[in-house]
Amino acid sequence: MKQLLLMFLVSYLLSTSVCAKKISVVVGWNKPPYVISQTDTGFEVDLVRAVLRDMGHEISPIYVPFGRSARLLSMGSIDIGLTLNNSHDVSSDFLSDAYVVYQNVAVTRKDRALSIHSIEDLKGKSVAAFQTASSVLGEKYGDTLSSHPTYIEMASQDSQVAMLMLGSIDVAVMDRNIFNYFKSQDAQYADDEVVLHELFPLVAYHAAIPDQQLRAAFNETLQTFIEDGRYQALLDVYGLENLLHTMKQNRPPR
Numbered sequence: 433m434k435q436l437l438l439m440f441l442v443s444y445l446l447s448t449s450v451c452a453k454k455i456s457v458v459v460g461w462n463k464p465p466y467v468i469s470q471t472d473t474g475f476e477v478d479l480v481r482a483v484l485r486d487m488g489h490e491i492s493p494i495y496v497p498f499g500r501s502a503r504l505l506s507m508g509s510i511d512i513g514l515t516l517n518n519s520h521d522v523s524s525d526f527l528s529d530a531y532v533v534y535q536n537v538a539v540t541r542k543d544r545a546l547s548i549h550s551i552e553d554l555k556g557k558s559v560a561a562f563q564t565a566s567s568v569l570g571e572k573y574g575d576t577l578s579s580h581p582t583y584i585e586m587a588s589q590d591s592q593v594a595m596l597m598l599g600s601i602d603v604a605v606m607d608r609n610i611f612n613y614f615k616s617q618d619a620q621y622a623d624d625e626v627v628l629h630e631l632f633p634l635v636a637y638h639a640a641i642p643d644q645q646l647r648a649a650f651n652e653t654l655q656t657f658i659e660d661g662r663y664q665a666l667l668d669v670y671g672l673e674n675l676l677h678t679m680k681q682n683r684p685p686r
Contacts, residue, residue, distance in 0.1 A: 452488045455646075456510045460498035463589075465613040465670040466515075466532070469495045475670045476514055476532055480639065482662065486653045505640050512650075513640040522640045529651045530636035533675035536562075536569060537632065539596060539604045539611050542625035546602060551576050551631055554603060558582040560592045561605035569605070569632060590614045597621040609672045616671060634679045 457480055459467055468474040472493055481491045494510065501513040502521040515532070516522050538554065540546045547553065551573050559577060563585050566574040577583045586592060589606055593614040596604040598621075604611065608628055616622055641647035657663050658676075667674055 452490070454492040455484050455489045455512060456492045456494060457484075457512045457514060458494045458496055458501045458504050458510045459514050460501065461495050463498075463610070465609065465672065467495075469493075475666060475672060478669075479531060479657075479663070479666055480512070480514065482666070483650060483653045483657055486657070487649050501640070505642065508642070511641070511643065511646065515637045516640045517635070517637050520640075523642075526640040526642050526647070527638040528641055528647055529654060530638055530676060530679075531654055533634050533636050533679050534607045534609070535630070535632065535634045535675055536565075536605060537608045537611070538629040539606070539608075540602065540627050540629065541596065541599070542627050544602065546627075548603070548629040548631070554605075555580070557602040558600075559584070559603045559605060560595055560601045561585050562589055562592070562607075563587045565605055590617075594618070596626075597624060609670075609675070612673075613671060634675055634682070636676070636679060 459469070459477060461467070462469040464474060466474050466476045468477070477491075477493060484491050494504075496504065498515075501516060504510050505513045505522055505526070513522070516527065518524055518527070538548055538559075540548065546557070554577060559580070559582065561569075561577075561583070565585055566578040589610055592601075592604045592606055593611060595601045597615065597618075611626075611628075615626070639650065641650055663676075664674060
């Protein structure tokens, strides 16, 4: 009996050691609060780490400039790529279920009482947007603002927030959760009211996972993570709005 039990234990340990492994995950460079590369944290990193841990795996994050993830996936050198969708150069067959949703907005100070209901309303205003905004927010946006003398694009998104809150610009164009995160970090304007003008749609992002079995297990574990409340709890840690829930609520019935 003892020998049989020992054989079972050895067999179990061997099977788990084969199944459990470090999963290489390529992540776009620093983008608080979604990705904080200096500390290997952020909502997306923590979420995928928790999902992989539930699957019996360990995350091995690789940080690259945004845009290189698809190339690394095509080379077959990584297991998972984050923050990808059909607009990127990656097979749609590789995409997991949506795990995070972004929404770019035009942000103004409430005390300025600016009326902004369309992209055209940004004309004549000083606008600071995130880098590459004129190429990713659509042709209409690019045509309207790219040559505007008081329009700039910048890599430092905390600087966008500071410029808006201190009155140096009229409008900041950026993801709503990134804006709220940086605004909350500075006590001097943390309580100042702003208006988020929803000029742009919600955009879902997925993990690209070439291995079909790994992708199926990821989807199943992610769904459990959402249903048991841990997804919302992690959003709360970073002060993020649950835009994934909003997108599902707004989806028209079949």
